[in-house]
Amino acid sequence: MILDKIVQVKKEEIAALKKPNHPLQAKLAEPDLSLLAEIKKASPSKGLIKANFQPIKQLQAYQKAGAAAISVLTDQQFFQGSTEILAQVRQATNLPVLRKEFIIDAIQVYQSLFLGADVILLIAAILSQQQLEKLLSLSRELGLEAIVEVHTAAELARVMATEAKIIGINNRNLHDFTVTLQTTAELLNIIKNKGQRANYYIIAESGIKTKTDISYLKDLGVDGVLIGETLMRAPDPIKKVKELGIS
Numbered sequence: 368m369i370l371d372k373i374v375q376v377k378k379e380e381i382a383a384l385k386k387p388n389h390p391l392q393a394k395l396a397e398p399d400l401s402l403l404a405e406i407k408k409a410s411p412s413k414g415l416i417k418a419n420f421q422p423i424k425q426l427q428a429y430q431k432a433g434a435a436a437i438s439v440l441t442d443q444q445f446f447q448g449s450t451e452i453l454a455q456v457r458q459a460t461n462l463p464v465l466r467k468e469f470i471i472d473a474i475q476v477y478q479s480l481f482l483g484a485d486v487i488l489l490i491a492a493i494l495s496q497q498q499l500e501k502l503l504s505l506s507r508e509l510g511l512e513a514i515v516e517v518h519t520a521a522e523l524a525r526v527m528a529t530e531a532k533i534i535g536i537n538n539r540n541l542h543d544f545t546v547t548l549q550t551t552a553e554l555l556n557i558i559k560n561k562g563q564r565a566n567y568y569i570i571a572e573s574g575i576k577t578k579t580d581i582s583y584l585k586d587l588g589v590d591g592v593l594i595g596e597t598l599m600r601a602p603d604p605i606k607k608v609k610e611l612g613i614s
């Protein structure tokens with residue numbers, strides 16, 4: 368009967384759709400430090416960062432510079448980003464795309480999938496433990512990878528009690544906007560002291576500006592760095608990535 372055949376074909380298509388695909392984890396597993404290059408026009412801490420904002424040009428430069436993944440701010444009110452920019456970036460690249468958003472509800476996770484993101488950000492500071500677990504589990508079900516962001520030891524302890532695989536250590540204090548790479552050193556140390564380093568991919572986020580910063584983070588042994596402002600302000604982002612000595 369034709370309906371049986373159709374359902375059989377649909378089952379195969381669904382199995383292919385649900386096949387786990389972890390493009391960001393695959394990049395982070397490579398021995399070199401991975402660059403997650405961010406497309407960000409403005410931010411609450413810095414105001415307007417790039418007046419002549421051309422997201423696809425920025426993407427092309429990041430690709431040429433050897434970025435492992437692209438992060439796109441989609442918040443409009445505080446970062447002057449948009450979901451349209453993410454959709455355009457998705458169309459223009461095969462690199463893993465991170466939707467940088469303040470996700471607090473399941474509908475934003477579905478929307479991220481619909482927009483073509485590969486990875487979402489879940490910020491421990493704005494989620495209860497129950498919300499965090501639910502959103503993590505939903506992202507896994509939908510085949511999205513999740514970077515779970517922490518800034519304090521207490522947040523890290525909460526995240527280590529979940530199924531998170533990728534931890535983003537944010538060097539920026541989101542209450543007063545101070546930045547120190549010591550945050551990465553301290554929280555990574557906690558993970559190491561618990562004998563858990565091999566269980567996670569670690570990304571250092573925010574405030575990364577110089578070759579010295581990159582050497583420091585390489586010495587700590589992070590798997591990736593997320594850089595926005597420094598690359599957005601650079602007249603030549605390709606040259607800037609070389610200067611930073613990421614690869």
Ligand SMILES: O=C(O)c1ccccc1NCC(=O)[C@H](O)[C@H](O)COP(=O)(O)O
Nearest residue numbers: 410411412413572573574575594595596
């Ligand atoms: O960047 C901000 O001002 C900010 C304020 C409040 C919440 C989040 C914020 N930033 C999001 C980010 O995580 C950064 O865009 C990302 O880590 C890159 O940071 P940077 O290289 O310092 O631009």
